[in-house]
Amino acid sequence: MESEKIIIDEGKFIPHLSVDCVIFGFHGEQLKVLLPKVKSLDLWSLPGGYVMKDEDIEAAAQRILEERTGVTDIYLEQFYIFGKANRSTGETLKKVLLANNFAIDEKSWVFERFVSVGYYALVDFSKVNTKIGIYDEVCEWHDIHQLPDLAFDHAEITLKALETLRFMLDDKLIGLNLLPDTFTMKELQILYETILDKPLRRDNFQRKILSMGILERVEKKFTGAAHKAPYLYKFIK
Amino acid sequence: MESEKIIIDEGKFIPHLSVDCVIFGFHGEQLKVLLPKVKSLDLWSLPGGYVMKDEDIEAAAQRILEERTGVTDIYLEQFYIFGKANRSTGETLKKVLLANNFAIDEKSWVFERFVSVGYYALVDFSKVNTKIGIYDEVCEWHDIHQLPDLAFDHAEITLKALETLRFMLDDKLIGLNLLPDTFTMKELQILYETILDKPLRRDNFQRKILSMGILERVEKKFTGAAHKAPYLYKFIK
DNA sequence: CCAAAAGTGTTAACTGTACACCCATGT
DNA sequence: ACATGGGTGTACAGTTAACACTTTTGG
Incomplete structure (x- = not known):
């Protein structure tokens, strides 16, 4: 051929x-x-x-x-x-x-x-x-x-x-560049855990990320699951 | 020409x-x-x-x-x-x-x-x-x-x-690569201060460096100055 | 009312910084 | 003896990690 x-x-x-x-x-x-x-x-x-x-x-x-x-x-x-x-x-x-x-x-x-x-x-x-x-x-x-x-x-x-x-x-x-425009704190945590290949503490992770002051709370995300609805966050600016 | x-x-x-x-x-x-x-x-x-x-x-x-x-x-x-x-x-x-x-x-x-x-x-x-x-x-x-x-x-x-x-x-x-084989802690500190362009505390600097466990004390350096002779250190390994 | 997960207050452990004192040395 | 700078003990502050409690949601 x-x-x-x-x-x-x-x-x-x-x-x-x-x-x-x-x-x-x-x-x-x-x-x-x-x-x-x-x-x-x-x-x-x-x-x-x-x-x-x-x-x-x-x-x-x-x-x-x-x-x-x-x-x-x-x-x-x-x-x-x-x-x-x-x-x-x-x-x-x-x-x-x-x-x-x-x-x-x-x-x-x-x-x-x-x-x-x-x-x-x-x-x-x-x-x-x-x-x-x-x-x-x-x-x-x-x-x-x-x-x-x-x-x-x-x-x-x-x-x-x-x-x-x-x-x-x-x-x-x-x-953040790996996530959609809005995401939950849990999703961000799993992303970090996946990249670093080690578990992170939920409570301290949340505080650490929020203390950076670059995330904004948008609205609650009702998943239909039987627990408190998490907030959605987005990157500021 | x-x-x-x-x-x-x-x-x-x-x-x-x-x-x-x-x-x-x-x-x-x-x-x-x-x-x-x-x-x-x-x-x-x-x-x-x-x-x-x-x-x-x-x-x-x-x-x-x-x-x-x-x-x-x-x-x-x-x-x-x-x-x-x-x-x-x-x-x-x-x-x-x-x-x-x-x-x-x-x-x-x-x-x-x-x-x-x-x-x-x-x-x-x-x-x-x-x-x-x-x-x-x-x-x-x-x-x-x-x-x-x-x-x-x-x-x-x-x-x-x-x-x-x-x-x-x-x-x-x-x-350490910028210093001779042996050097005093003071010399190392001045090097760090020069590179970082900011003053460092003598006492804490010494402890921090020694805690890394990569320096070995060799001998005392008698400078002829009217004070305690400093140790000379060298890089281990 | 319960289970599950989110959010937050509090405490314990650790790390880094500051102050102090003692030691060695040559004048 | 004293001035000078090296070495180290200790206390305080700030940061980080751990624990515990409250809140919200759907079954």
């Missing part, structure tokens, strides 16, 4: 440089990561891409995120640059291109050594419409504790992203 | 990528940064360089640091990647090359957009023998509070390095 090959315009991009995104979401009391799977291959990887020659790196990350989630203005943070000379091999990428009927130029930089900028993103799970990329068969959410084998050093990148997320969590209450 | 031009071998390096190092030292109760000044131009910048095509980025940073300080195994940490599309201009570099009798290839990537990986390094001031780079006239220590104007966005990079250093200081007692 030889058909016309598809050619990528490598001249548009900064050679040897890529952006990889660890996209976190929260659903069903689980912390999830959005992962595409390459067409025809049993190969999962982080959503990533190249940086255009006149594009800010952060803009490239935003572009890649929008392509996969359909969401604009995503919360994201650069967390590390992965620069080991032997961290990737061109062989894997060649398999990907072959499986997708792309032309392979053996001399291209895309098969050589890569430096990758790691970004982590926090998105409201309910707002995301996952989209597959040009090489992908599917793009799915995976439980952080049950990730498939990942290509290259993407498992290491994911782990470092998670560690950074944990480290930064208290600082700025960034976890 | 037209002589034979010097040509750099750009093919050795990853294009559009550079490493910039903020080298911290401590001397005379002042926090210092090591800065080279370009020959014939009134232009100060951070020590930096390119990454060879088969070289780990961190190895590149180590190489750049060794070239300037003569010290091996320097403590260094990657702290940020600076990736704005318009952060540098080729014009400044052209002036530098002109002033140094280097050949200029107008089409070279070195005059285009750069992505720079920022590393900060902590060195024992007394072990450093500063060396000038190929474009430099001098390479000198500058007080962090009295920096000259810096080229490109190097002032911003330096500030971010300092902020990161302050943020990380408590975590791992990394400040």
